[in-house]
Amino acid sequence: METKDLYGVLGLKRDASKDEIRAAYRKLARKHHPDANPDDPASEVKFKEIQNAYETLSNPEKKRQYDAGPTSYFGQGSPTGGQGGTGGFSEFSDLFGGFGGLGDVFGRQQAQSPQKIRGEDVTVSVNLKFRDALEGVTTRVRATVEDQCMDCGGSGAAPGTTMRSCPDCGGRGTYTRDQGFFALSESCRKCGGEGVYIERPCSSCSGSGRVSRARQVTVRIPAGARDGMKVRVPGRGSAGRKGGPNGDLYVVTHVEEHPLFVRRGDDFVVEVPVSFVEATLGAGIEVPKPGGGRVKLKLPAGTEDGRQFKVRGEGSPSARKGGVRGDLIVRVRVVVPKKVTKREREILEALADERDEDVRQALFEGATDR
Incomplete structure (x- = not known):
């Protein structure tokens, strides 16, 4: 069993401070952002690794679990060795993938995971000369999208903080009101039915996890493009929310008329x-x-x-x-x-x-x- 070294992804030592983690993330995120490497598919994979590493290491609780889990699990002895009777896990929470303990698995309802939301599709236009549309052309278009906030890694929470279980609904996302013979279940107003809420929103994105940003996108217009045709560029629309996938970019072609044809x-x-x-x-x-x-x-x-x-x-x-x-x-x-x-x-x-x-x-x- 192998795991990715999150410190290695950010180029840090395990004793790196919070400020060092944040500085390393910002530097690498700018370097490997897909907009800065439009012709390199591997940059998007690297960018996601960097985001995942920062999301874990910038959160004190997740960082504590990560620092404890891999060391205990991949340290001396086998996974089934005699370390506290848990097969090498430093504590019972590691065995259940980061749950707080037995109480989180048995007897107490967990805060529901936020539903992943796909990013919005974005549509832009491009003007083409008659011959470019006829023969095909590679061009760059400018699109304004909602991009993932680099300060909070898209979580919406201020760096170094995390979402908390909603105190009004106990993390269930709903609460029940008795109506005589009936019980009416309603979405929690405080958390919007998600079971969690952001106590300290990120100042850069106001808690949304996204910021508006103009980007240049390279797009290949196929030979024979017609006026009003849509060319789809997968994954280059607005960023998803709560870990959801990006939307798509659609480029609408406007072809100049020819005086003869x-x-x-x-x-x-x-x-x-x-x-x-x-x-x-x-x-x-x-x-x-x-x-x-x-x-x-x-x-x-x-x-x-x-x-x-x-x-x-x-x-x-x-x-x-x-x-x-x-x-x-x-x-x-x-x-x-x-x-x-x-x-x-x-x-x-x-x-x-x-x-x-x-x-x-x-x-x-x-x-x-x-």
Whole structure:
């Protein structure tokens, strides 16, 4: 059986004073705080070890139990050796994991453990350029969160003190009132139903265990991010209370509009002008792509204004489908010349005489048939 040396975690000797414990904690907490090491997952594990060590060693009663327990248990002899008949524990409280004695286990109701509360989720926005959203980008966002108070380690109690069993409810969190044939159970007003209360609140956080703090968080925006998409960053929201887990950070993307490309799902739509001659005779044209560069497109003869062509795989990567790309939708706009030369007019008039067609005949026939 092994245990973590809490003094070693803080880099201290076992005879360290209260001020030395606090100073070591603050120094190491700043060094290993996740905000100071955004790209190092191990820093969060180290930070929690430091917090756990400080929570125990800054509390006189917990420190006394820790100093007595590991020494007796891991000292001379085996755990089942003959030291007071308790298998090496210095006192019966060690055997029951820190209870005050038999009275706490049998016969007297313990103060209930405070319910762990998950931290709140935090939502922030980030503005993205069109190309950054298309290709993906790693950026930093500023988020204001409720972070764990470094002075009290999140307990809410002044350094060197601890929570106490509520005197009004005896640590039960509730009290009972007789109502004739009924007994009404209500939450204790003094402790809010938690069974414990803070006698001396921490001056830094006013007993809440948390302080408001602005932090810079690195977030990876996936390729193909859409306007209004939420990117979740686990565990980077507000700190939990009473030992609860942190909330999450949600980053909402706002993508600038492109002057040419309009997004439709994972597809992009672009309007491409073609000349009257190209539309009539057919032609091979080049079309711009959203990410830069060009793609060739074959127009058939007789292409009408507004006709759409699909260029597969030239749209946006899908942020939800593993990068599968959408399509580029090309919408043709036939450009009619506003001015023509004398020679061009003669050619067009000759074409009109040659074709001698009435393109509106079907229109009027349809109108009179109804």
